[in-house]
Amino acid sequence: GAGVSQTPSNKxxxxxxxxxxxxxxxxxxxxxxxxxxxxxxxxxxxxxxQGTGAADDSGLPNDRFFAVRPEGSVSTxxxxxxxxxxxxxxxCASSIGQGGGQFFGPGTRLTVL
Amino acid sequence: xxxxxxxxxxLNIQEGKTATLTCNYTNYSPAYLQWYRQDPxxxxxxxxxxxxxEKEKRKERLKVTFDTTLKQSLFHITASQPADSATYLxxxxxxxxxxxxxxxxxxxxxxx
Numbered sequence: 406g407a408g409v410s411q412t413p414s415n416k417x418x419x420x421x422x423x424x425x426x427x428x429x430x431x432x433x434x435x436x437x438x439x440x441x442x443x444x445x446x447x448x449x450x451x452x453x454x455q456g457t458g459a460a461d462d463s464g465l466p467n468d469r470f471f472a473v474r475p476e477g478s479v480s481t482x483x484x485x486x487x488x489x490x491x492x493x494x495x496x497c498a499s500s501i502g503q504g505g506g507q508f509f510g511p512g513t514r515l516t517v518l
Numbered sequence: 519x520x521x522x523x524x525x526x527x528x529l530n531i532q533e534g535k536t537a538t539l540t541c542n543y544t545n546y547s548p549a550y551l552q553w554y555r556q557d558p559x560x561x562x563x564x565x566x567x568x569x570x571x572e573k574e575k576r577k578e579r580l581k582v583t584f585d586t587t588l589k590q591s592l593f594h595i596t597a598s599q600p601a602d603s604a605t606y607l608x609x610x611x612x613x614x615x616x617x618x619x620x621x622x623x624x625x626x627x628x629x630x
Contacts, residue, residue, distance in 0.1 A: 447620025
C-alpha cells in the first residue's frame with residue numbers, strides 16, 4: 406500500500422478483555438514503532454522493532470502489553486486484561502531505517518468501557 | 519527528567535502572515551529535531567528534520583531553526599493559509615536514538 410495502515414480504526418471493548426491491534430507498515434520499511442496518544446498530548450513511545458526483533462520495548466507500560474512482528478512486516482500490539490486507562494489512540498509508524506522521519510498510520514482508537 | 523515545551527497550546531494567526539511556533543527542551547542533548555503536522559483524527563505527518571550542526575532548514579514555505587545553546591527550535595510558516603491549520607509537534611531525538619519524544623503540540627488556526 407501507499408502508506409501505513411492500521412486495523413481496526415476503532416475498537417470498543419470491556420474492561421478485562423483482550424485486544425489485538427494490527428499495523429501494516431510501508432513495504433520495505435525495516436523499522437516499525439508503536440506509540441500511544443491520549444487526548445491533548447503528543448504521542449508516547451511504546452516499542453520499536455528493527456526487522457523481526459523488538460529492539461526497544463522500554464515504553465510498554467506494563468506486562469499486559471506485548472507486541473510481535475514475526476515476519477518483519479506486519480505487527481500486532483496485544484493488550485491483555487484491558488483497563489479503562491488503556492483508552493487512547495494507538496499509532497503505528499514505520500521508517501526505512503532509524504534516524505529519519507517516521508511515517509505514521511491513522512491510528513486505532515481504543516475505548517475500554 | 520527530559521522535558522519538551524511548545525510555546526502555546528493554541529495560536530491564531532491571520533491568513534498571509536508568518537506563523538512562528540516554539541519548541542524548547544531541557545535535560546536533552548538532541549542530535550537532531552523533527553517537526554510533524556497532525557490533523558484531527560489522523561496520525562502525525564513528518565515535515566522537516568534539522569540536525570544539531572544545521573542552523574536553519576527550509577522546505578517551500580516552511581523554515582526551521584535549531585539553537586543548541588538556547589535549547590530551542592523555531593518553526594515558521596510564511597504566507598500562512600487556512601489549510602495550514604493543524605497541530606504541530608516537535609520531537610528532539612538523541613544521538614543513536616530512534617524513539618520520538620513529542621511535545622504536546624501547538625494548535626495553529628489560520629483565520630481567513
